[in-house]
Amino acid sequence: MDGNGRWAKQRHRPRSFGHRAGQKAVRSTIESCVKRGIDVLTLFAFSSENWQRPKAEVGALMELFLKALDREVDELHGYGVRIRFIGELSAFAPALHERMQRAMDKTQANGKLALNIALNYGGRWDIANAAKEVTLAIQRGELSAEAIDERSIAPFFCLADLPPVDLFIRTGGERRISNFLLWQLAYSELHFSDVLWPDYDEACLARALEDFAQRERRFGKI
Numbered sequence: 238m239d240g241n242g243r244w245a246k247q248r249h250r251p252r253s254f255g256h257r258a259g260q261k262a263v264r265s266t267i268e269s270c271v272k273r274g275i276d277v278l279t280l281f282a283f284s285s286e287n288w289q290r291p292k293a294e295v296g297a298l299m300e301l302f303l304k305a306l307d308r309e310v311d312e313l314h315g316y317g318v319r320i321r322f323i324g325e326l327s328a329f330a331p332a333l334h335e336r337m338q339r340a341m342d343k344t345q346a347n348g349k350l351a352l353n354i355a356l357n358y359g360g361r362w363d364i365a366n367a368a369k370e371v372t373l374a375i376q377r378g379e380l381s382a383e384a385i386d387e388r389s390i391a392p393f394f395c396l397a398d399l400p401p402v403d404l405f406i407r408t409g410g411e412r413r414i415s416n417f418l419l420w421q422l423a424y425s426e427l428h429f430s431d432v433l434w435p436d437y438d439e440a441c442l443a444r445a446l447e448d449f450a451q452r453e454r455r456f457g458k459i
């Protein structure tokens with residue numbers, strides 16, 4: 238979800254104004270996914286690199302997350318959405334961390350959309366974390382180093398229990414992955430939109446899905 242800052246700048250407003258506007262696009266995207274019967278949606282909300290932004294902007298984002306959690310969880314629960322946060326969550330303030338845990342616990346049995354929110358997430362962090370977990374499993378005698386292959390380490394990555402990622406969408410005009418899911422995107426289709434995130438709406442999502450439907454997926458075969 239990229240482009241909040243530029244959207245605000247175009248309107249001569251502070252960046253936090255753009256982040257607030259971006260929340261509406263989050264809501265509409267979640268609703269569109271529920272409506273269309275999409276099984277999984279993973280949103281990149283805050284990367285491990287975003288801590289390097291000015292303190293005031295990081296603070297404003299945290300405040301938005303907290304308020305959104307308080308406001309939206311019950312409604313999402315009503316839709317049957319299962320919420321999960323992925324990333325290094327221990328870095329967040331205890332109050333926020335606790336609320337995230339509560340949202341996950343409350344919605345864990347829901348069977349509609351699996352909504353994953355990546356917070357303090359980085360694709361390289363995910364890989365390093367999997368390496369650590371694999372090592373611990375070896376130390377416990379549950380896995381042997383000689384047996385390591387793609388299949389045996391796959392369960393240690395975030396989202397391993399969900400189907401492979403079909404479609405990656407980046408908004409805001411840049412053509413890069415910026416340390417989002419790396420392992421998981423190996424065979425995903427990539428779609429780039431120039432629309433700034435606060436303007437991303439149902440029609441934009443429909444265009445991305447149409448683009449996806451045109452792709453021929455060969456997975457290395459002919």
Ligand code: IPE
Nearest residue numbers: 238239240241242243244282
């Ligand atoms: C939102 O867009 C992404 C977040 C980190 C919340 P940006 O804040 O990166 O907006 P631009 O790229 O400066 O326009």
Ligand code: MG
Nearest residue numbers: 239240241409
């Ligand atoms: Mg950006």
